[in-house]
């Protein structure tokens with residue numbers, strides 16, 4: 001008995017126009033990031049589980065409940081990457097990049113895996129465009145990265161991206177904030193917090209600040225502010241980031257609740273949201289992570305980075321139908337098909353896109369296929385044209401038609417495209 005197969009929940013097949021949109025995002029990212037000195041790194045989808053536990057943090061939602069983790073045939077625990085940063089850090093350390101360049105700028109794109117509840121813009125296999133700048137403590141590195149991200153989003157045509165920014169402080173000032181927050185949480189009615197926040201109150205209290213439940217937000221509206229606990233160095237760093245953004249006329253909103261869901265961040269954190277997919281859903285997020293490389297056994301190298309969610313970007317871009325072919329060739333007998341086959345290769349060699357009809361279907365049916373293909377030019381080779389090595393070229397939009405030798409088609413199409 002045969003059975004049919006279906007996709008795994010939260011995993012998608014991607015056809016045009018969405019796949020076209022993804023290609024466009026990746027190409028745009030490559031073009032913009034190249035101008036800032038970024039090079040492309042591709043890392044494996046699978047890593048040893050403890051890399052993620054160590055970097056993302058044992059108490060985070062990602063590590064606690066969202067990773068696809070399993071033993072390999074030798075019983076070693078492996079995890080499908082839930083994000084790119086950890087793997088990029090491992091690769092950076094393993095390749096000894098620190099000995100080769102003072103600052104490394106690495107970007108990577110591809111699928112990530114998190115076992116979350118699927119909904120629009122939230123998948124179990126999703127895709128990120130991820131950038132990491134390693135080797136600079138300067139606030140200008142943070143600002144440059146944010147400016148590059150916003151320039152990428154604007155070039156893509158994302159509607160009104162808005163930037164939210166905060167500073168998490170460093171390992172010397174954040175514990176003071178954490179204590180103040182814990183004291184505050186001890187004074188509220190904890191039983192009114194949502195299930196997730198009740199769990200986090202002791203293990204990861206900062207995450208309570210970015211809970212999206214209105215009840216939790218109301219309960220914590222008077223919570224202490226991170227920025228008020230930043231030490232002088234962290235304050236100076238944050239102010240310099242803001243000044244650099246202001247200097248480039250980039251607007252931002254300080255969001256005191258922005259803490260991010262991964263443990264490796266320090267100082268600057270940021271997210272980009274767009275009203276079109278809901279102000280609480282981030283299209284991109286990132287921040288500084290100065291202790292991360294060292295904590296993974298590497299040199300004491302600072303870093304700052306971000307990732308964009310491509311499914312979420314796709315929701316903001318709408319359909320992209322710019323991938324229409326140039327030609328569609330109808331061939332109405334065997335000799336015509338042989339000529340059409342050769343003509344199609346020549347046209348592609350000259351840079352045009354398109355296809356021929358391989359069948360012996362009627363003229364009407366082949367014309368229907370030509371219309372469906374969306375091609376601009378329909379090239380018709382019937383028995384009469386084939387006998388003289390000619391072709392009739394029809395511009396589908398206007399209906400204008402002209403016969404010519406097959407040898408002249410390339411220059412004709414080039415001329416028409418330039419008009």
Ligand code: HAM
Pocket residue numbers: 082083084085114116121122123124125126127128130131132261262282283284285286287304305306307308309310311312
């Ligand atoms: P993140 O905030 O966990 O950060 O993810 C970055 C972006 O990935 C989110 O803003 C969102 O657009 C997208 N995203 C996350 N989960 C899903 C999902 N289940 N479905 C669809 N899209 C999703 C990071 O991953 C950090 N590694 C970013 C970073 C790089 N920080 C420094 N360097």
